[in-house]
Amino acid sequence: MNAREKAYVRPVDFRDGRVDMSHGAGGRAMAQLVDELFLAALDNPWLRKLNDQACFAPPAGRLVITTDSHVVTPLVFAGGDIGSLSVHGTINDVAMAGARPLYLTAGFILEEGFPLGELRRIVESMAAASREAGVPVVAGDTKVVEKGKGDGVFITTTGVGVVPDGVEISAERARPGDAVLVSGTLGDHGVAILSKRANLDFETPIRSDTAALHGLVAAMVEAAPAIRCLRDPTRGGLAATLNEFAQASGAGFRIRERALPIKPEVHAACEFLGLDPLNVANEGKLVAVCAPDDAAKLLAAMRAHPLGRDAALIGEVVEDPQRFVQMETRLGGWRIVDWLTGEQLPRIC
Amino acid sequence: MRYVDEFRDGTLARGIADRVAHEVRPDRSYRFMEFCGGHTHAIARYGVVDLLPAQVRMIHGPGCPVCVLPVGRIDNAIALALQHRVTLCTYADTLRVPASGKTSLLRAKAAGADVRMVYAASDALRIAREHPQREVVFFAIGFETTTPATALVLLEAERAGLGNFSVFCNHVLTPAAIAAILEAPRGAAAPALDGFVGPAHVSCVIGSAPYEPFAAKYSKPVVIAGFEPLDVMQAVRMLVRQVNEGRHEVENEYTRAVTRGGNARAIAAMAETFEPRPTFEWRGLGEVAGSALRIRDRFRRFDAEARYGIVYRPVPEPKGCECGAILRGAKSPSDCRLFGTVCTPENPVGSCMVSSEGSCAAWYGYGRFRDAARTA
Amino acid sequence: MCLAIPACIVERLEGEEAMIDAGGVRKRISIALVPEAAVGDYAIVHAGYAISLLDAGEAEKTLALFAAVEGAGA
Numbered sequence: 001m002n003a004r005e006k007a008y009v010r011p012v013d014f015r016d017g018r019v020d021m022s023h024g025a026g027g028r029a030m031a032q033l034v035d036e037l038f039l040a041a042l043d044n045p046w047l048r049k050l051n052d053q054a055c056f057a058p059p060a061g062r063l064v065i066t067t068d069s070h071v072v073t074p075l076v077f078a079g080g081d082i083g084s085l086s087v088h089g090t091i092n093d094v095a096m097a098g099a100r101p102l103y104l105t106a107g108f109i110l111e112e113g114f115p116l117g118e119l120r121r122i123v124e125s126m127a128a129a130s131r132e133a134g135v136p137v138v139a140g141d142t143k144v145v146e147k148g149k150g151d152g153v154f155i156t157t158t159g160v161g162v163v164p165d166g167v168e169i170s171a172e173r174a175r176p177g178d179a180v181l182v183s184g185t186l187g188d189h190g191v192a193i194l195s196k197r198a199n200l201d202f203e204t205p206i207r208s209d210t211a212a213l214h215g216l217v218a219a220m221v222e223a224a225p226a227i228r229c230l231r232d233p234t235r236g237g238l239a240a241t242l243n244e245f246a247q248a249s250g251a252g253f254r255i256r257e258r259a260l261p262i263k264p265e266v267h268a269a270c271e272f273l274g275l276d277p278l279n280v281a282n283e284g285k286l287v288a289v290c291a292p293d294d295a296a297k298l299l300a301a302m303r304a305h306p307l308g309r310d311a312a313l314i315g316e317v318v319e320d321p322q323r324f325v326q327m328e329t330r331l332g333g334w335r336i337v338d339w340l341t342g343e344q345l346p347r348i349c
Numbered sequence: 350m351r352y353v354d355e356f357r358d359g360t361l362a363r364g365i366a367d368r369v370a371h372e373v374r375p376d377r378s379y380r381f382m383e384f385c386g387g388h389t390h391a392i393a394r395y396g397v398v399d400l401l402p403a404q405v406r407m408i409h410g411p412g413c414p415v416c417v418l419p420v421g422r423i424d425n426a427i428a429l430a431l432q433h434r435v436t437l438c439t440y441a442d443t444l445r446v447p448a449s450g451k452t453s454l455l456r457a458k459a460a461g462a463d464v465r466m467v468y469a470a471s472d473a474l475r476i477a478r479e480h481p482q483r484e485v486v487f488f489a490i491g492f493e494t495t496t497p498a499t500a501l502v503l504l505e506a507e508r509a510g511l512g513n514f515s516v517f518c519n520h521v522l523t524p525a526a527i528a529a530i531l532e533a534p535r536g537a538a539a540p541a542l543d544g545f546v547g548p549a550h551v552s553c554v555i556g557s558a559p560y561e562p563f564a565a566k567y568s569k570p571v572v573i574a575g576f577e578p579l580d581v582m583q584a585v586r587m588l589v590r591q592v593n594e595g596r597h598e599v600e601n602e603y604t605r606a607v608t609r610g611g612n613a614r615a616i617a618a619m620a621e622t623f624e625p626r627p628t629f630e631w632r633g634l635g636e637v638a639g640s641a642l643r644i645r646d647r648f649r650r651f652d653a654e655a656r657y658g659i660v661y662r663p664v665p666e667p668k669g670c671e672c673g674a675i676l677r678g679a680k681s682p683s684d685c686r687l688f689g690t691v692c693t694p695e696n697p698v699g700s701c702m703v704s705s706e707g708s709c710a711a712w713y714g715y716g717r718f719r720d721a722a723r724t725a
Numbered sequence: 726m727c728l729a730i731p732a733c734i735v736e737r738l739e740g741e742e743a744m745i746d747a748g749g750v751r752k753r754i755s756i757a758l759v760p761e762a763a764v765g766d767y768a769i770v771h772a773g774y775a776i777s778l779l780d781a782g783e784a785e786k787t788l789a790l791f792a793a794v795e796g797a798g799a
């Protein structure tokens with residue numbers, strides 16, 4: 001190969017530079033941004049090939065594929081940012097099938113004018129999350145939209161994984177008598193996000209719980225391979241997840257308010273804003289449904305893992321043609337736990 | 350949370366429930382109206398009904414300022430944002446209320462109107478200060494709990510001589526609403542009430558004294574109750590006792606926050622800035638005399654109705670909607686043909702479904718499994 | 726009737742405002758309606774304003790009444 005003297009190229013100005021339309025045009029400016037930012041941060045054998053696609057041998061087992069778009073505001077919050085959130089979210093979606101996540105892809109839609117320094121922070125955070133989880137980002141894409149047509153950054157991630165034989169995890173498998181468990185405290189992420197929204201502006205020590213759960217899931221599947229259902233209660237919170245399970249399986253759910261692990265500060269923030277913690281998003285928690293005989297060892301396996309220390313048994317699946325999710329309140333009365341209506345808005349009355 | 354968690358204790362709840370079960374006379378029923386939407390919400394959210402004996406029937410009242418706000422007033426607010434192009438600051442509660450022409454403040458925002466959610470009235474004032482080139486209007490709603498904040502904001506606007514700020518005032522009054530309920534025509538459509546659970550935080554402001562004329566004139570007991578489920582249950586216990594003993598007094602269960610005289614400073618601020626309107630339309634109740642406030646002449650330049658020449662046009666209730674009867678306590682949500690089918694929290698038709706405190710929303714969101722149990 | 730929570734006054738600030746703490750959540754609110762509020766007092770806070778102070782003694786009495794077998798009136 002010829003050794004060519006590399007001509008001087010002014011490096012990307014991450015300190016004061018901003019995204020402009022040329023960064024998405026496919027020309028030199030875009031190639032340079034990809035090279036100095038995305039490739040530098042995410043570096044792995046696939047990306048180094050500089051192809052538009054990544055090639056790999058299909059692993060043994062059934063393949064799982066999932067995709068997610070991330071539009072969170074604010075982009076940066078206590079405990080994480082849109083970068084780490086996107087990696088964790090997609091890894092988790094793969095993991096909820098009981099699958100081992102193998103690869104990720106990431107597409108970026110950047111708004112003209114977005115500061116490159118902030119973009120770098122986000123991409124480096126994404127890279128750190130990817131490395132820590134052991135799941136590389138093997139392909140990507142960048143587009144730029146005009147100012148006013150985007151919210152700074154939107155990220156879309158796709159994940160691929162493989163499910164071992166004998167593992168059949170799916171929402172419709174819940175049946176009456178099954179146990180329902182959660183892996184830890186509820187509502188942390190949503191409260192961390194809301195506390196930074198303009199006009200709400202309250203201080204709380206709560207940090208987002210964003211985390212990659214595939215290690216926890218692997219430990220759970222090992223302890224109880226016949227787990228019926230897994231899901232991470234993201235937007236819409238635990239309420240949405242349980243209602244989804246109910247709809248898919250045709251059964252009802254009964255849970256106990258006193259058993260729900262909720263941090264006192266999350267409880268307080270929800271009281272403040274008139275929100276129900278059951279509707280508040282989580283990004284590092286999962287809900288599991290298993291046969292009653294598996295509950296004890298599943299709970300033990302969860303609690304033994306760093307991301308499941310506060311795991312709890314919260315209720316059971318019941319016969320109910322109406323598919324209601326019912327909750328015994330701390331007072332001893334009953335109510336249903338319904339889907340969130342519309343957007344989550346605070347209230348004064 | 351201090352002063353919250355202790356008032357939700359399950360063991361104490363069972364204790365109070367036992368006392369109520371012990372004291373109710375087996376040969377009669379007890380119909381109590383909880384005036385306030387916050388109590389409706391607490392009762393539904395905690396399943397208080399499961400702890401009360403069957404003889405006690407809780408009727409949900411009209412104390413939900415979003416629920417009783419006429420559609421025409423939301424139309425006015427949307428017009429301010431879309432036609433007059435003001436920056437409309439509002440509490441989140443109003444954003445999803447369906448207005449005329451299949452729109453809402455949230456939809457107007459999506460269509461480009463500058464509608465901003467605020468947590469406090471003072472936030473609206475701050476926005477006006479930060480944007481002197483924009484006309485800022487604060488969409489003020491609420492009963493007497495919320496009115497003092499608006500009063501303070503008007504006084505501050507006057508002090509600061511702000512030229513770009515005004516208030517669209519929709520504040521309503523609790524005693525007048527209670528009177529309207531009690532004055533409602535008797536008959537099968539509106540069976541008698543045996544007593545009232547009085548509002549918690551309205552009473553922090555106005556005190557317990559204003560309820561005394563009703564207790565006397567209509568011989569109905571009133572027990573002011575705090576917001577927590579134990580407060581509500583204790584208030585029911587006190588009401589049952591009054592009914593059994595033939596008393597009709599104003600009692601205060603929420604003594605930790607409510608006094609007979611209320612908050613003098615708040616009352617004075619409201620008196621300085623507002624005066625009663627001769628009449629005001631309430632969704633579901635029609636015109637109610639002396640039930641709402643308007644801004645005094647002294648603050649006319651901060652009165653959005655004057656400033657923008659707002660004209661109110663009443664909007665008829667949708668066909669089949671039973672909100673009026675439900676707000677008066679004459680019917681329950683499941684009596685309405687539209688409930689749960691055409692009218693849901695996602696697509697609310699009437700006011701009772703709009704706010705999460707409205708009877709229908711509370712029933713749908715927390716209690717509709719009881720309908721299924723009844724018909725099963 | 727409207728959503729309000731008991732919060733502890735942890736710091737008085739200028740402009741008739743205070744920093745409150747409710748279960749670990751802190752926010753700046755107005756105490757213009759209860760200017761006599763002192764650090765350590767609990768206030769009932771609604772939509773950014775403290776509307777009344779909480780009487781700790783009465784709170785204790787109320788809890789005791791809940792547990793009482795006879796005598797419910799206040």
